[in-house]
Amino acid sequence: xxxxxxxHGYEELVVDDPREFxxxxxxxxxxxxxxxxxxxxxxxxxxxxxxxxELPAPGDYxxxxxxxxxxxxxxxxxxxxxxxxxxxxxxxAVVCREERGHSNFFRCRYHNWVYANNGALIGxxxxxxxxxxxxxSRYSLVPAARLESYRGLLFVNLSYDGxxxxxxxxxxxxxxxxxxxxxxxxxxxxxxxxxxxEYPGNWKLQAENGFDGYHGNYVHLSWQRVLQLSxxxxxxxxxxxxxxxxxxxLRNGHGLLERPxxxxxxxxxxxxxxxxxxxxxxxxxxxxxxxxxxxISARRNIFVFPNLYLFDTHIRVIVPKAVDRTEVQLYVYAxxxxxxAINRSRYRGHERFYGPAGFGAPDDIEVFTEMQTGLxxxxxxxxxxxxxxxxxxxxxxxxxxxxxxxxxQRSFYREWRRVMSQA
Amino acid sequence: xxxxxxxxxxxxQEARLLDERRFDEWEALFTDDAVYWVPMDPDRDPTDxxxxxxxxxxxxxxxxxxxxxxxxLDQNPPSRTVRIVANVEVEPVDGTGEQRVRCNQLIAEMRPxxxxxxxxxxxxxxAARCEYRLRPxxxxxxxxxKKVVLLDSDQAQYNLSFIP
Ligand code: FES
Ligand SMILES: [Fe+2]
Numbered sequence: 001x002x003x004x005x006x007x008h009g010y011e012e013l014v015v016d017d018p019r020e021f022x023x024x025x026x027x028x029x030x031x032x033x034x035x036x037x038x039x040x041x042x043x044x045x046x047x048x049x050x051x052x053x054e055l056p057a058p059g060d061y062x063x064x065x066x067x068x069x070x071x072x073x074x075x076x077x078x079x080x081x082x083x084x085x086x087x088x089x090x091x092x093a094v095v096c097r098e099e100r101g102h103s104n105f106f107r108c109r110y111h112n113w114v115y116a117n118n119g120a121l122i123g124x125x126x127x128x129x130x131x132x133x134x135x136x137s138r139y140s141l142v143p144a145a146r147l148e149s150y151r152g153l154l155f156v157n158l159s160y161d162g163x164x165x166x167x168x169x170x171x172x173x174x175x176x177x178x179x180x181x182x183x184x185x186x187x188x189x190x191x192x193x194x195x196x197x198e199y200p201g202n203w204k205l206q207a208e209n210g211f212d213g214y215h216g217n218y219v220h221l222s223w224q225r226v227l228q229l230s231x232x233x234x235x236x237x238x239x240x241x242x243x244x245x246x247x248x249x250l251r252n253g254h255g256l257l258e259r260p261x262x263x264x265x266x267x268x269x270x271x272x273x274x275x276x277x278x279x280x281x282x283x284x285x286x287x288x289x290x291x292x293x294x295x296i297s298a299r300r301n302i303f304v305f306p307n308l309y310l311f312d313t314h315i316r317v318i319v320p321k322a323v324d325r326t327e328v329q330l331y332v333y334a335x336x337x338x339x340x341a342i343n344r345s346r347y348r349g350h351e352r353f354y355g356p357a358g359f360g361a362p363d364d365i366e367v368f369t370e371m372q373t374g375l376x377x378x379x380x381x382x383x384x385x386x387x388x389x390x391x392x393x394x395x396x397x398x399x400x401x402x403x404x405x406x407x408x409q410r411s412f413y414r415e416w417r418r419v420m421s422q423a
Numbered sequence: 424x425x426x427x428x429x430x431x432x433x434x435x436q437e438a439r440l441l442d443e444r445r446f447d448e449w450e451a452l453f454t455d456d457a458v459y460w461v462p463m464d465p466d467r468d469p470t471d472x473x474x475x476x477x478x479x480x481x482x483x484x485x486x487x488x489x490x491x492x493x494x495x496l497d498q499n500p501p502s503r504t505v506r507i508v509a510n511v512e513v514e515p516v517d518g519t520g521e522q523r524v525r526c527n528q529l530i531a532e533m534r535p536x537x538x539x540x541x542x543x544x545x546x547x548x549x550a551a552r553c554e555y556r557l558r559p560x561x562x563x564x565x566x567x568x569k570k571v572v573l574l575d576s577d578q579a580q581y582n583l584s585f586i587p
Pocket of ligand 2: 220364
């Protein structure tokens with residue numbers, strides 16, 4: 001890689017000081033660092049590319065960018081899912097232009113080479129121009145180095161090196177399981193199309209915001225007023241709620257913001273739904289113990305390094321486009337085997353807060369643009385992420401902090417520094 | 424019952440209320456059972472999918488309340504908009520007294536700010552196909568349904584909280 005000679009020592013850009021953890025502003029503004037992120041993070045760690053429910057039938061496919069490389073994720077007639085580089089083996093045209101769809105093959109439009117959904121080359125136009133004994137199996141669409149699923153969540157790794165998906169996810173796995181547990185069959189179904197928004201700012205601004213419990217009372221005061229208008233809760237009640245729970249910084253760069261679980265319908269969404277829909281309660285009780293239900297009913301924003309969030313209504317994918325341009329995709333999902341009314345109210349609740357015209361998310365986006373502008377000022381180039389360092393505690397390898405502390409951000413940047421420092 | 428030029432006059436007045444940020448008056452144009460819909464995919468049932476906006480009357484009121492009476496960040500500074508309404512067509516909706524009105528809209532939007540502020544100072548253009556259902560209530564036309572299908576409705580959008 002040509003640009004590994006860049007001048008940055010990542011050890012110096014993320015300073016893991018025990019009292020003043022800080023990151024250098026150039027990590028949000030320097031295009032050379034962005035280039036290296038594409039190579040070192042997005043092209044050699046586990047990157048989420050979709051959920052199996054998006055490709056239910058053989059022939060279903062979607063196209064994605066992993067870093068900046070175009071890939072096709074496709075379900076073949078053998079029922080298996082393949083991740084293939086979207087590049088014709090002849091002279092490099094893409095073989096698929098659609099965002100998603102259904103097809104029995106991928107045809108390159110330049111000279112009409114045809115590939116099966118598993119990438120096999122199955123047709124060459126005017127084949128007499130090649131020797132009869134040409135070994136076509138050498139010219140399949142190239143598969144991504146690794147494709148693995150964790151309970152329907154599909155991840156690609158463009159490198160053969162490094163930990164398995166199971167090893168990567170190990171510190172966050174139990175929280176992913178609890179997240180799925182709000183469905184009594186522990187299954188979700190992604191609802192298309194996703195919400196998509198874009199902002200003129202760096203991708204890490206969104207990454208470090210989704211588990212930030214410090215900003216809510218200020219950035220989302222407007223939202224709290226709307227809740228108060230509809231008499232759902234007073235501003236004081238929401239601000240009290242925002243003090244409850246904790247943040248967790250996990251190994252491998254993962255982290256989460258957590259509100260406590262409860263079997264009391266007054267204090268958790270899951271318990272409230274179980275109270276309102278007896279058939280849901282019955283199915284949940286059959287599947288889970290009370291202790292498990294308490295964990296399941298905890299509300300968590302779960303971050304999976306480097307660019308994936310699991311929220312109560314949606315799967316959030318952060319797509320870096322340039323050092324100062326980011327797209328965010330919110331894939332709302334249905335919980336399977338729950339009453340229809342539960343899912344519908346989840347969709348309406350999601351629309352109310354999220355998306356480009358929601359009552360909450362645009363306020364966050366606004367702040368990202370304010371940061372991107374402010375970070376151009378380099379009088380003191382450091383951003384502080386030291387909130388709560390003096391009061392965090394470590395339990396079973398998890399760094400646990402007050403709900404407004406920056407423990408998960410520190411986990412993120414420690415892993416960022418580790419991955420970026422590997423040549 | 425409603426000619427194309429009368430419909431056009433109604434839509435131009437609606438556009439003026441939004442451009443002048445007279446959101447309370449704009450809200451008053453809607454019937455009590457109104458729906459305001461900005462889909463990502465207009466062919467999907469909005470009940471069982473997710474939209475950019477899918478407001479019933481209560482949510483529409485929240486939207487206006489948020490814009491006008493809460494410390495909202497993403498509309499401070501507020502958007503300036505210029506709306507152009509064109510290609511107006513009218514057809515009656517059988518047996519209801521309602522009129523279906525279709526039009527195209529071009530919305531230019533910009534938020535002003537200091538030098539170098541990301542996201543501010545540059546105009547953007549939104550093109551949309553719109554559909555309304557207008558209903559006569561006490562001798563006034565009111566909006567029972569408004570759908571705004573952006574040209575790039577399924578693409579990534581910057582904030583749309585100014586009311587498209
Ligand atoms: S580039 Fe694809 S067939 Fe020639
Ligand atoms: Fe937020």
